[in-house]
């Protein structure tokens with residue numbers, strides 16, 4: 336079967352990781368299109384027409400073009416894994432939680448942790464950033480731990496694209512979320528053992 340699905344990325348380990356993992360879970364063929372930032376390939380008019388931000392990942396599926404890794408995974412799960420890798424729309428309770436965790440992964444968790452790696456400023460300003468990340472991650476643990484102590488995946492209905500998003504993002508927060516914290520460590524072990532994650536070279 337030939338595939339028209341293309342993932343524009345810079346490397347397997349950039350934010351295209353979650354998209355590739357989901358495609359592997361879905362068993363869909365895809366092609367990676369590697370762009371070289373140093374060669375200006377994120378800035379060409381052709382690429383900016385697909386992704387005006389000049390970032391990766393971007394997904395092209397025939398005439399459909401999507402950027403934002405969470406947006407791409409929402410699209411793929413709805414189109415190709417409906418009711419399997421995402422709850423059905425009429426399952427309002429589960430779908431609401433799914434929406435919450437899909438957007439939490441990049442909108443709250445990833446962007447908070449990214450501050451630690453991008454912060455600039457005086458030592459005092461860095462200490463403020465550090466304290467903010469610590470405080471937020473303490474809350475994240477209070478949210479996630481009770482769920483992961485009672486079930487294997489973030490939704491009670493089982494594995495979904497929300498686990499892919501969380502699983503791809505949590506390792507960036509390793510010192511704050513995983514160290515000394517068995518519920519999230521064990522959750523990550525379960526996710527890392529998934530054959531699709533291994534095939535996608537996420538970890």
Ligand SMILES: N[C@@H](CCC(=O)N[C@@H](CS)C(=O)NCC(=O)O)C(=O)O
Nearest residue numbers: 349350389390391392403404405441
């Ligand atoms: N929120 C976006 C973030 C996309 C993003 O910032 N991607 C990085 C690579 S992981 C990027 O393209 N950086 C541009 C650059 O390094 O110039 C998403 O989740 O897709």
